[in-house]
Amino acid sequence: MKAIYQRELRAYFKTPVGYIFLSAYIFFASLLFALINLQGQNTNMMGFFSNVGMVFVFVIPVLTMRLFSEERKSKTDQLLLTAPVRITDIVFGKFLAASTVLAIGILATMLFVPIMELYGTPLIAQTVIGYLGLFLMGLFFVALGMFMSSLTESQVIAAVSTLAIIFFLWVFGGLSFRFSEIITGTFGFLGKTLDWLMNFISIQNRLYDFNLGTLNIVPVFYFVSLAGLFIFLTIRVIERRRWK
Amino acid sequence: MNKKFRYSLNSKAFIIGAIIVVLLLNAILITLNGKIALEIDFTEDQIFSLTEESLNIVDQIDKPTEILILTMGEDNETLSMVRNVLENYRQRNDKIDIREVDVIKNPAEVQAYMEEIAYLSVNSLIIRQGDRHETVNAKEFFTSGEYGQFSYVERLTSAKLASFVDGVNISRIVYTTGHGEAASSVMTGVLERDGYQTGQLDILTEEFPEDTKTVVVINAPQQDFATEEISKLDKYLVQGGNVQIYFDPRVPALPNLEKYLAEDWGIIRNNHVILDVNNMVENELFMVAQIGEHDITNPLTESQKRAGYGPANSLSVSPEKPATVIIDTLLSTQDSAYAKESLEKMMEQGELQKMAGDTEGPFDILVAATRETGNVDYDIFTGRLVVSGSSYIFNEMAQDTRFANEDIMLNSINWMNGGNASLTVRIKQLPTGSMIVSRGQFWMWFAILVVVVPLAILGAGLTIFLKRRYK
Numbered sequence: 001m002k003a004i005y006q007r008e009l010r011a012y013f014k015t016p017v018g019y020i021f022l023s024a025y026i027f028f029a030s031l032l033f034a035l036i037n038l039q040g041q042n043t044n045m046m047g048f049f050s051n052v053g054m055v056f057v058f059v060i061p062v063l064t065m066r067l068f069s070e071e072r073k074s075k076t077d078q079l080l081l082t083a084p085v086r087i088t089d090i091v092f093g094k095f096l097a098a099s100t101v102l103a104i105g106i107l108a109t110m111l112f113v114p115i116m117e118l119y120g121t122p123l124i125a126q127t128v129i130g131y132l133g134l135f136l137m138g139l140f141f142v143a144l145g146m147f148m149s150s151l152t153e154s155q156v157i158a159a160v161s162t163l164a165i166i167f168f169l170w171v172f173g174g175l176s177f178r179f180s181e182i183i184t185g186t187f188g189f190l191g192k193t194l195d196w197l198m199n200f201i202s203i204q205n206r207l208y209d210f211n212l213g214t215l216n217i218v219p220v221f222y223f224v225s226l227a228g229l230f231i232f233l234t235i236r237v238i239e240r241r242r243w244k
Numbered sequence: 245m246n247k248k249f250r251y252s253l254n255s256k257a258f259i260i261g262a263i264i265v266v267l268l269l270n271a272i273l274i275t276l277n278g279k280i281a282l283e284i285d286f287t288e289d290q291i292f293s294l295t296e297e298s299l300n301i302v303d304q305i306d307k308p309t310e311i312l313i314l315t316m317g318e319d320n321e322t323l324s325m326v327r328n329v330l331e332n333y334r335q336r337n338d339k340i341d342i343r344e345v346d347v348i349k350n351p352a353e354v355q356a357y358m359e360e361i362a363y364l365s366v367n368s369l370i371i372r373q374g375d376r377h378e379t380v381n382a383k384e385f386f387t388s389g390e391y392g393q394f395s396y397v398e399r400l401t402s403a404k405l406a407s408f409v410d411g412v413n414i415s416r417i418v419y420t421t422g423h424g425e426a427a428s429s430v431m432t433g434v435l436e437r438d439g440y441q442t443g444q445l446d447i448l449t450e451e452f453p454e455d456t457k458t459v460v461v462i463n464a465p466q467q468d469f470a471t472e473e474i475s476k477l478d479k480y481l482v483q484g485g486n487v488q489i490y491f492d493p494r495v496p497a498l499p500n501l502e503k504y505l506a507e508d509w510g511i512i513r514n515n516h517v518i519l520d521v522n523n524m525v526e527n528e529l530f531m532v533a534q535i536g537e538h539d540i541t542n543p544l545t546e547s548q549k550r551a552g553y554g555p556a557n558s559l560s561v562s563p564e565k566p567a568t569v570i571i572d573t574l575l576s577t578q579d580s581a582y583a584k585e586s587l588e589k590m591m592e593q594g595e596l597q598k599m600a601g602d603t604e605g606p607f608d609i610l611v612a613a614t615r616e617t618g619n620v621d622y623d624i625f626t627g628r629l630v631v632s633g634s635s636y637i638f639n640e641m642a643q644d645t646r647f648a649n650e651d652i653m654l655n656s657i658n659w660m661n662g663g664n665a666s667l668t669v670r671i672k673q674l675p676t677g678s679m680i681v682s683r684g685q686f687w688m689w690f691a692i693l694v695v696v697v698p699l700a701i702l703g704a705g706l707t708i709f710l711k712r713r714y715k
Contacts, residue, residue: 019705108697
């Protein structure tokens with residue numbers, strides 16, 4: 001797994017992908033920080049965290065689109081699948097490499113804290129919780145993007161489909177709240193189940209707790225379990241291909 | 245073929261099983277979260293956790309009680325904050341249920357409260373138990389000012405819940421009139437917001453309330469009381485009534501009222517003006533007081549909040565204090581305080597600093613007293629009295645969020661109403677964390693963070709890409 005991880009991580013920085021991801025993320029995150037915190041003269045990053053999640057919706061597909069699609073298109077997947085490496089190691093290696101680039105981006109924006117320290121008193125504990133929420137959400141998006149990438153040999157299709165799904169999950173929070181009473185009122189038990197499912201997959205609802213500065217086991221488990229589920233699904237897809 | 249089919253079937257079952265397990269585990273956790281606390285509150289003032297005072301109230305709710313959050317179909321951070329605070333009530337006591345009601349889509353649900361809803365903001369609460377209900381207006385949930393933003397969500401919800409607890413009657417507060425008393429809209433605003441009823445009482449023409457739970461407040465009287473009024477006041481206290489008297493240090497002497505306090509209660513008002521420039525807050529004439537030990541002030545010392553006072557008269561205990569009276573100091577000045585002979589003398593000197601001839605502190609400025617009296621049937625009544633040497637404490641400073649004076653006022657009223665001072669839940673400071681960034685500094689960081697760093701990363705990527713391409 002270590003070899004796969006190193007190979008993937010190196011690939012991010014030998015091609016423009018890693019740089020595009022980092023510069024785009026840092027650009028938008030810095031813009032939000034400057035406008036919300038520096039201009040707003042406050043060290044509470046709740047507003048920043050509420051908005052920066054949306055940046056992930058657009059930049060994470062760039063990070064994950066090539067994970068398996070590129071291998072498949074350039075036929076290097078044949079080598080990988082026949083190599084004496086476990087599929088779990090391949091998938092985890094790739095997932096950890098993408099997660100490392102994500103972590104580098106998040107760590108870079110954590111430099112906002114010492115900047116705030118220069119001019120005021122940052123709310124350290126609350127800010128750390130906000131970043132943790134952002135990272136966990138990022139892990140889920142990376143796993144989802146990796147799964148989409150395993151389904152197609154086109155990087156563009158992988159990126160667009162990942163973006164579409166994440167965007168759908170992102171806006172679903174508002175929709176689930178808006179239609180909650182109509183659905184439950186019209187469809188009875190089925191409606192209640194549907195309402196629960198809509199609420200369940202709403203990313204923004206899960207992120208609220210972190211943004212407010214509380215560490216709740218429910219959203220932590222939500223992001224970790226969904227990341228785990230998509231890693232598992234990716235393993236199944238690759239395994240099926242190897243078996244074929 | 246058979247092997248392939250079996251593999252495919254196993255694989256599909258495995259995938260479906262994994263999805264079901266993930267959904268099921270999340271469902272279990274979401275359900276558990278509504279019943280037990282599964283979160284740690286990392287906010288500075290623990291705004292999403294209940295205080296001991298709230299827990300005490302919540303534990304006493306023994307009938308099914310429903311808290312409705314009135315929404316308009318929009319989810320937002322305010323609603324999320326309110327929801328997060330209220331979840332604690334449900335988690336603590338399963339008799340309490342929380343529900344969100346969209347008043348636009350589901351008006352029938354709140355039809356009975358339509359008249360009140362017209363005056364309520366989005367995210368307001370209706371707390372109902374059986375046929376009774378109370379409302380909490382979301383307009384009062386958060387305040388912001390020069391000294392930060394504050395959340396009243398827990399305080400107001402707990403205050404209204406307390407009214408559903410058997411044996412807890414929320415006091416009525418009446419202000420005396422006819423002696424040039426100050427009309428403190430700040431004080432009445434605070435009381436009414438927390439669910440207290442307020443009113444007025446002209447002692448000369450009206451009788452004292454028969455219900456001795458009523459708290460009578462004499463707020464900064466400018467003229468003295470007549471002997472007949474003093475008799476009425478005493479009669480009320482003898483029957484176990486509750487009275488609060490706040491002296492205005494600018495008013496020289498109120499002989500009848502002061503004589504009554506000295507002789508019947510052993511409390512002497514010293515007509516000098518206390519100052520303490522070393523303990524002034526932000527160069528205003530508001531000073532930091534020392535908090536004494538009493539049921540009224542103990543919740544404050546636990547939450548480490550400070551109390552303040554403005555220019556004040558000191559209060560002392562008469563050597564001839566009746567044996568049936570017990571006097572406790574609620575607030576006193578710091579040791580560095582001193583007293584000017586009078587306000588006029590101070591104005592003449594034009595000097596706030598300590599000067600030769602000034603009396604040295606510390607001084608008592610807020611006291612609570614109880615007096616037991618009996619009747620011919622051997623019934624014992626306890627009259628309760630709170631005397632303040634500075635009307636500033638509960639007027640100008642009542643809602644100054646730098647101090648806990650508002651809490652002291654509400655605690656003292658609750659103490660008078662059965663001695664349960666812990667009914668008052670302190671307000672909580674929202675994590676605003678201010679910083680001062682000049683325009684120049686803003687543009688400097690904007691240029692570095694938004695332009696230079698992303699371009700540098702992009703440039704590095706481009707260089708590596710081009711180098712590899714033309715190698």
